[in-house]
Amino acid sequence: xxxxxxxxxxxxxxxxxxxxxxxxxxxxxxxxxxxxxxxxxxxxxxxxxxxxxxxxxxxxxxxxxxxxxxxxxxxxxxxxxxxxxxxxxxxxxxxxxxxxxxxxxxxxxxxxxxxxxxxxxxxxxxxxxxxxxxxxxxxxxxxxxxxxxx
Numbered sequence: 001x002x003x004x005x006x007x008x009x010x011x012x013x014x015x016x017x018x019x020x021x022x023x024x025x026x027x028x029x030x031x032x033x034x035x036x037x038x039x040x041x042x043x044x045x046x047x048x049x050x051x052x053x054x055x056x057x058x059x060x061x062x063x064x065x066x067x068x069x070x071x072x073x074x075x076x077x078x079x080x081x082x083x084x085x086x087x088x089x090x091x092x093x094x095x096x097x098x099x100x101x102x103x104x105x106x107x108x109x110x111x112x113x114x115x116x117x118x119x120x121x122x123x124x125x126x127x128x129x130x131x132x133x134x135x136x137x138x139x140x141x142x143x144x145x146x147x148x149x150x
Contacts, residue, residue, distance in 0.1 A: 002066035006033055006048075009073050019066075027060040033072060047073040 004024060005014040017024070017032045024032075030046045033039075039046075048057045051069040064070065 004029060004064055004066065005051075005069040006072050007051075007069075009071050014069060021066070023063040023065050025060065026057045026062045026064060029064055029070075030060075039074070042077075044074045045077050047075050049073070 001018045002021060002024075003016045003018045005016055006029075007014045015036065017029060017036070019028070019032070026048060029048065031041075033046060034041060048064075049055065049071045050057070050064075051071050057064065057070075
């Protein structure tokens with residue numbers, strides 16, 4: 001009996017799939033892993049990567065040699081999709097009211113830029129001695145109202 005050792009990227013230990021022959025087809029390996037892990041093919045797909053070489057197996061007919069170790073990741077059926085629109089709900093209307101779609105590139109700010117802006121505001125307000133440590137967020141809001149965003 002031959003085997004392939006697999007583990008999900010979030011787990012520490014490897015499990016084993018056994019088969020006859022010198023290699024196993026990627027589609028057969030996925031079926032066996034899904035069966036052992038009680039996953040449904042309709043819910044997700046598996047991304048299989050060689051643990052030693054980091055080569056991702058993409059062709060279902062690809063042959064994986066016996067005694068290989070692979071890393072498994074669950075992915076959505078159609079692959080990973082990027083969101084092209086963000087929906088902003090106007091809270092002044094009832095919750096069942098309409099929502100407006102806006103373009104991500106125009107409305108979003110990166111987390112790094114947001115963090116930088118808040119840090120710069122905090123330092124500026126601290127220099128002006130307007131930040132009270134018992135409620136720094138409220139103090140920053142008051143400082144922002146008086147001095148503007150950096």
